[in-house]
Amino acid sequence: MGAYILRRFLLVIPTLLGIMIVNFALVQFVPGGPIEQIIADIEGRGDVFQTIAGGSGDNEIAQEQGAYDSRYVGARGLPPAFIEQLEREFGFDKPPLERFLSMMWDYMRFDFGKSWFRSVTVVDLVLEKMPVSITLGLWSTLIAYLVSIPLGIRKAVRDGTPFDTWTSGAIIVGYAIPGFLFAILLIVLFAGGSYYRIFPLRGLTSDNWDDLSALGKVADYFWHITLPVLASTISSFATLTLLTKNSFLDEIKKQYVMTAKAKGLSESRVLYGHVFRNAMLIVISGFPALFIGVFFGGSLIIETLFSLDGLGRLGFEAAVQRDYPVVFGTLFAFSLMGLVIGIVTDLTYVFIDPRIDFESRG
Numbered sequence: 001m002g003a004y005i006l007r008r009f010l011l012v013i014p015t016l017l018g019i020m021i022v023n024f025a026l027v028q029f030v031p032g033g034p035i036e037q038i039i040a041d042i043e044g045r046g047d048v049f050q051t052i053a054g055g056s057g058d059n060e061i062a063q064e065q066g067a068y069d070s071r072y073v074g075a076r077g078l079p080p081a082f083i084e085q086l087e088r089e090f091g092f093d094k095p096p097l098e099r100f101l102s103m104m105w106d107y108m109r110f111d112f113g114k115s116w117f118r119s120v121t122v123v124d125l126v127l128e129k130m131p132v133s134i135t136l137g138l139w140s141t142l143i144a145y146l147v148s149i150p151l152g153i154r155k156a157v158r159d160g161t162p163f164d165t166w167t168s169g170a171i172i173v174g175y176a177i178p179g180f181l182f183a184i185l186l187i188v189l190f191a192g193g194s195y196y197r198i199f200p201l202r203g204l205t206s207d208n209w210d211d212l213s214a215l216g217k218v219a220d221y222f223w224h225i226t227l228p229v230l231a232s233t234i235s236s237f238a239t240l241t242l243l244t245k246n247s248f249l250d251e252i253k254k255q256y257v258m259t260a261k262a263k264g265l266s267e268s269r270v271l272y273g274h275v276f277r278n279a280m281l282i283v284i285s286g287f288p289a290l291f292i293g294v295f296f297g298g299s300l301i302i303e304t305l306f307s308l309d310g311l312g313r314l315g316f317e318a319a320v321q322r323d324y325p326v327v328f329g330t331l332f333a334f335s336l337m338g339l340v341i342g343i344v345t346d347l348t349y350v351f352i353d354p355r356i357d358f359e360s361r362g
Contacts, residue, residue: 005343012339017104019335020328024100027324034116034322035086090116103328112329117321122329125314132303132310135204135225140232148237149283152244153271159249168242175238180301183231187305191227199227202307228306232299240283247279284348 087093094102106113112122120128151171155164188194191201200206204224205217212220251257252275260270300312311330318326 005347008343008346012336012343015339016332016335020104020107020332021100023331024096024103024328027327028096030322032322033092034090034324035083035092037322038086039083107329107332112333113325115318115326116323118323118326122325125326126311126330126333129309129311129314131204132308133312136228136232136299136302136308136310139225139229140236143229143233144236144240148240149244149280151237152241153248155241155245156248156252157267157271159245171238171241174234177234179231179235179299180305182234183228183302183305186227186231200224204308228302228308231302231305244279244283247282248275251275251279281349284345 084093091099091102114121115125118125151167155167158164186199187201190196190198200223204221206212206220206224209217209220248271257270257275260274261267265273300316302308303310303312314326315330317323318330
């Protein structure tokens with residue numbers, strides 16, 4: 001097992017390097033870099049992407065002033081020395097390969113630098129947004145597993161009954177409803193949209209958070225997260241429930257289950273003493289994808305609807321602003337964490353079923 005874990009950790013290096021190379025290379029061909037953002041802001045041209053696209057107003061200015069710098073469409077009327085100074089400050093005076101190697105050397109030492117537009121380190125920026133993502137990711141994943149696994153087991157035991165039929169219909173309907181649409185429905189019904197004002201619409205805590213007692217803070221926290229967590233969780237029920245059901249159905253039909261029942265063991269003893277360990281392997285295999293998707297991916301629309309400033313909005317704003325230290329820093333850190341969690345999942349397999357031997361894999 002030790003040799004397998006070592007191989008997996010060694011495989012993390014080329015995988016992570018490949019992710020960074022592909023994304024860094026793609027960025028080199030995307031228009032509207034940080035320098036163009038600054039130039040467009042200085043000249044009052046609004047969004048830099050409108051400048052890149054080139055409207056009629058831009059064409060008139062180009063004819064009058066002339067575009068002396070073909071690299072930056074918006075740099076008309078600004079001194080070339082100013083453009084060169086911006087290039088030096090952002091590091092664009094160096095070749096792409098040198099910039100990439102320098103960035104990776106810093107990342108290997110977990111030095112992610114500072115945001116270009118926020119004057120704060122990337123680590124501090126991520127830590128500032130982390131409570132929202134922890135809330136949505138942790139509680140959504142926990143609720144999904146606590147509800148879907150018992151429901152999936154119950155559906156497997158009562159396969160083909162009316163209970164199985166109507167619950168399947170309910171979870172499929174829930175899966176078909178987009179999370180943002182369900183969030184809007186919750187706001188309309190319970191957050192003062194048109195009917196009831198039971199839950200708050202903004203933030204994770206109330207303004208008087210510091211004045212509340214310990215129990216009051218816990219209640220206030222859960223009061224605020226109820227709607228966004230429900231909106232984040234709704235789509236994950238169907239996949240996890242049906243996966244659990246099908247996994248248990250496959251195990252229930254095997255010979256060892258029939259043998260255990262023939263020996264007079266109770267249904268619960270057979271189900272949770274024998275079937276559960278084998279059936280849960282495939283369910284556990286989906287945990288990293290679910291956790292990483294909800295936790296690190298963030299839900300931009302849900303965060304926006306509930307006025308939550310989390311990693312979803314941070315990633316979107318960094319991509320729009322071309323804030324490369326934030327984009328590549330978070331990409332490196334979260335990709336590394338995702339790869340490590342994949343290794344932890346394999347260790348969980350062995351913990352649940354010691355018969356699994358990864359050493360035998362070539």
